[in-house]
Amino acid sequence: MLPAYIGNMIPVFVGGGAPIDGGRNWKDGRRVLGPGKTWRGIILGPLVATLLVGILQYLARPGTWWGGIYPQWGPGWTWAVIVYALALGALVGDATKSFFKRRTGRERGERWIPFDQLDFVVGSLVLGLLAGALLQLAGATAGNAFLDVFTWPRVLVIVVLTPGFHLLVNWIGYKIGAKDVPW
Ligand code: CTP
Numbered sequence: 001m002l003p004a005y006i007g008n009m010i011p012v013f014v015g016g017g018a019p020i021d022g023g024r025n026w027k028d029g030r031r032v033l034g035p036g037k038t039w040r041g042i043i044l045g046p047l048v049a050t051l052l053v054g055i056l057q058y059l060a061r062p063g064t065w066w067g068g069i070y071p072q073w074g075p076g077w078t079w080a081v082i083v084y085a086l087a088l089g090a091l092v093g094d095a096t097k098s099f100f101k102r103r104t105g106r107e108r109g110e111r112w113i114p115f116d117q118l119d120f121v122v123g124s125l126v127l128g129l130l131a132g133a134l135l136q137l138a139g140a141t142a143g144n145a146f147l148d149v150f151t152w153p154r155v156l157v158i159v160v161l162t163p164g165f166h167l168l169v170n171w172i173g174y175k176i177g178a179k180d181v182p183w
């Protein structure tokens with residue numbers, strides 16, 4: 001789940017600027033997505049995440065002293081497609097959550113447990129699954145490379161552990177001054 005975690009974290013540092021909703025309001029008079037969802041975040045997040053995962057994967061390649069610790073996301077170049085999709089999915093899930101968060105009248109940064117903690121996991125898994133299926137359809141992989149990594153028991157562990165982990169990471173982010181709120 002590292003691509004989703006990194007992808008979701010990068011915008012906190014590189015985000016800002018033009019909002020995806022262009023500042024427009026929905027029929028209810030509230031922002032469509034809000035000022036916290038920016039183009040810079042959703043474009044740079046997945047790119048930087050793919051780059052960082054690629055570097056980690058290279059450092060932990062078989063034969064190095066911590067070789068084999070890091071999983072291979074797909075054969076050959078296909079790992080990059082899966083990782084990019086996982087990270088982009090995290091931010092698409094996050095933005096989708098913000099849409100519904102605004103519809104319930106919650107402002108940017110307001111707390112909405114457990115949706116704030118799981119939005120990016122759901123989005124990531126959905127887009128990852130799609131990318132795996134597309135690679136298989138295109139003949140780039142024999143099976144769905146996503147399903148090789150994300151078995152049901154693993155998905156269950158991810159869904160159970162992520163909310164606590166997310167709250168902890170955001171609390172640290174708040175303490176070091178990267179985030180405005182501790183959740
Ligand atoms: N961010 C961004 N672009 C995105 C997602 C996030 O620039 N697509 C940045 C914003 O600066 C945002 C921060 O990352 O404030 C934290 O993200 P998040 O907690 O998801 O956003 P919130 O500001 O809490 O907004 P919302 O209430 O809609 O979740």
Ligand code: MG
Pocket residue numbers: 109110116183
């Ligand atoms: Mg938030």
